[in-house]
Amino acid sequence: MPDVFRPSVFFVQQRKLLFVSYLFPPAGGITVQRALAFTRYLPERGFELHVLRAPNAPSPVIDDSLLNRVPRQVKIHGALTPEPPFKLRHFVWNLLSSKKKAEEEAEPVKDFGGRKPSGPKAWAKEAIRRMICPEPEILWVPFAVRAARKLVKRHGIEAVMVTAPPFSAFLVGTRLKREFPGLKFIADFRDEWLDFYLNESDFQSGDFVRKRATEIERETVELADIVVAVTHTSRDKIRRRYPELPEARFQCVHNGFDPAQFSKFTARPHNTGKVVVTHVGTAANASSSRYYLDALEALPAEYRDRIESRFVGRIAEGEKRYFENRKAALNLLGFQTQEVATRYMEETDYLLVTLTDRQSIPGKLFEYMATGKPILAISPPDGEVARIMAETRAGFCVDPSDKDALSRTLIHICSAPVEETVRNIDQDRVHSFERPRKADQLAQLIHGLF
Numbered sequence: 001m002p003d004v005f006r007p008s009v010f011f012v013q014q015r016k017l018l019f020v021s022y023l024f025p026p027a028g029g030i031t032v033q034r035a036l037a038f039t040r041y042l043p044e045r046g047f048e049l050h051v052l053r054a055p056n057a058p059s060p061v062i063d064d065s066l067l068n069r070v071p072r073q074v075k076i077h078g079a080l081t082p083e084p085p086f087k088l089r090h091f092v093w094n095l096l097s098s099k100k101k102a103e104e105e106a107e108p109v110k111d112f113g114g115r116k117p118s119g120p121k122a123w124a125k126e127a128i129r130r131m132i133c134p135e136p137e138i139l140w141v142p143f144a145v146r147a148a149r150k151l152v153k154r155h156g157i158e159a160v161m162v163t164a165p166p167f168s169a170f171l172v173g174t175r176l177k178r179e180f181p182g183l184k185f186i187a188d189f190r191d192e193w194l195d196f197y198l199n200e201s202d203f204q205s206g207d208f209v210r211k212r213a214t215e216i217e218r219e220t221v222e223l224a225d226i227v228v229a230v231t232h233t234s235r236d237k238i239r240r241r242y243p244e245l246p247e248a249r250f251q252c253v254h255n256g257f258d259p260a261q262f263s264k265f266t267a268r269p270h271n272t273g274k275v276v277v278t279h280v281g282t283a284a285n286a287s288s289s290r291y292y293l294d295a296l297e298a299l300p301a302e303y304r305d306r307i308e309s310r311f312v313g314r315i316a317e318g319e320k321r322y323f324e325n326r327k328a329a330l331n332l333l334g335f336q337t338q339e340v341a342t343r344y345m346e347e348t349d350y351l352l353v354t355l356t357d358r359q360s361i362p363g364k365l366f367e368y369m370a371t372g373k374p375i376l377a378i379s380p381p382d383g384e385v386a387r388i389m390a391e392t393r394a395g396f397c398v399d400p401s402d403k404d405a406l407s408r409t410l411i412h413i414c415s416a417p418v419e420e421t422v423r424n425i426d427q428d429r430v431h432s433f434e435r436p437r438k439a440d441q442l443a444q445l446i447h448g449l450f
Contacts, residue, residue: 015046015450018151020144020162022081022137022169024053025040025070028063030363032232034190034230034255035163036066039074041439046447049074052148052172054081055139065170081140113352134213137166152180159184159446167213170220177223184449188222188253192234192359194241198309221245225449228253228442231384233359245420249382253442256433257366265371266439270347273415274329278310278348280341281364283319285364286357290322292379295406297326304328306414312341349374349418356400358383369394371432377405392429395421 021035022139033050043049051070055078070076098326132138151157160183162173170187177185191197194217194245198210200387221227221242229235239250270276283289287312296304310331315323323330333344345351353375355361361384368375375395379385384431396413398405431437 013450014048015447016044016050016156016158017042017446018050018155018157018160020051020052020148020160020169020172021167022054022140022144022164023057023059024051024076026062026064026364027053027057027059028061029067031057031165031190032066033363034153034188036069037258038161038439038442039167040069041436042070042274042443043071043073043441045439047443048101048155049212050151051155051385052144052151053078054144056080057140058083068114077147077151079140079144081137081143083136095400101383104145111262129198131323134216135166138142138168138171140166141171144169145175148172148314149179150412152183156173157183159186159449161186161188161227163188163190165191165193165197167197167216169276172217174219174223184225184446185223186226186408186446187220189229189234189238190230191202191266194356195237196234196359218242221249224447226251228371228445230255231359231361232387233384237359251445253445255329255363255366256435256438257370258435259370262367262370265342266346267371267373268346270349272308274306274308275418276308276310276348277345277350277352277413278312278400279354280345280368281313281362283313283354284316285310285318286360287354288319288322288356288361289354290319290351291384291400291406292352292354292376293326293328293330295403296328298403299407299410301327303414308396309352310344311335312344343371345371348373350374350395350413352376352378352379353385354400355383355385356380361388366433369433372422372425372427374418374425376409391426393424393426394430395425425448 003325006050009245017279019035020037021032024358025032039049039051051074053076061140065173070185111122131200148155148160152160159348160173160176162188164170165450173185173187176183193213194210219237222245226240229250229252231254232252235252237439279289293308294311296307296418302329308331311323312333312337316330321331336344351371351373353362354367354377365377366386366429369392375389375396377385377395378400379397380399381399384412386397390396396409398409400406
């Protein structure tokens with residue numbers, strides 16, 4: 001086994017851990033990567049690991065190859081969910097969300113006891129919200145609890161870790177904790193629920209849903225032995241809502257990157273005679289490229305013409321207009337396989353990441369760092385992306401609202417050798433974000449409970 005896979009800490013006693021992840025391979029996409037990483041590395045860090053998933057979960061992406069990364073000793077269990085298929089779910093919701101009639105354009109009702117909904121679609125949407133509150137995945141909970149209870153008894157499970165979203169999955173952990181008080185409970189927040197997720201999700205909007213979400217989060221945090229967040233900002237926000245609880249209960253374990261995925265990464269020349277800037281991943285609202293594109297467009301032609309921008313991935317409908325009628329050289333490559341996307345990363349000079357949300361860190365930022373290529377980050381200076389960029393010196397981080405700073409940075413990367421930026425990267429700090437090291441951190445937290 002390669003050295004990067006060996007744990008840096010060892011534990012004499014093996015603990016039996018149940019890892020509850022609603023989505024798990026062969027479900028694919030970014031949502032399963034954290035669960036996959038921990039199940040890959042925790043067994044060699046003192047755990048007999050059991051995974052409980054929803055095998056028929058309506059996942060938008062299926063990737064059977066991900067199962068090859070799960071160690072053989074990990075036991076995967078399933079609890080079926082009665083939810084409708086993913087495409088049907090989204091079709092119905094989008095149909096109800098259409099605004100063809102004036103009376104259907106009203107915002108969803110906040111509470112049936114207050115302002116009444118306007119129009120049949122608004123009534124239907126609010127009725128659905130209330131029936132499966134706070135989210136459709138709540139339908140999985142009774143089946144997951146039943147399966148988890150059997151696993152705890154059959155295998156002598158000593159700790160349960162629940163990763164969310166979907167946040168209703170936390171109810172599996174709280175019900176187990178109440179039934180088995182000696183069971184250690186770890187709540188893993190992959191997103192900040194009350195201050196971020198509820199504001200971004202159309203389905204989870206409204207006072208009725210927020211009230212139920214607040215109740216579930218409070219029960220989760222009060223019963224959990226450890227509350228884990230993926231960024232310091234998210235951790236601090238959750239912690240501030242429960243000042244009466246001990247500080248040590250709230251921890252941050254970043255997502256990180258898998259070094260094995262980049263073990264064969266080799267920088268290669270692109271032979272274009274230009275500075276190549278590459279964006280990998282979906283261009284969407286919170287990760288809009290318009291700030292970069294506007295700054296590029298405003299450059300004097302002598303600098304603008306020296307940059308080729310490549311976008312590898314899907315461009316959301318709402319973002320396509322920002323790519324139209326541009327003078328700059330834009331190469332829109334669309335969705336590509338991981339292998340092809342990696343090849344484009346090997347050929348680039350700078351990797352572009354854009355994020356306007358202050359408390360989040362896109363997973364690709366860690367993957368970018370793993371390549372050793374310098375990063376051009378466009379994100380708020382007081383946000384989590386800026387924090388990571390400052391710690392690792394992995395490139396440049398510019399405020400999206402500072403047009404002058406963006407222009408100066410683009411002129412700089414046209415003028416200064418890229419090797420200077422590469423030499424400045426703190427590789428030791430970059431290595432600290434390797435997923436095996438994140439697994440070390442989590443393992444120590446869980447073992448510490450005993």
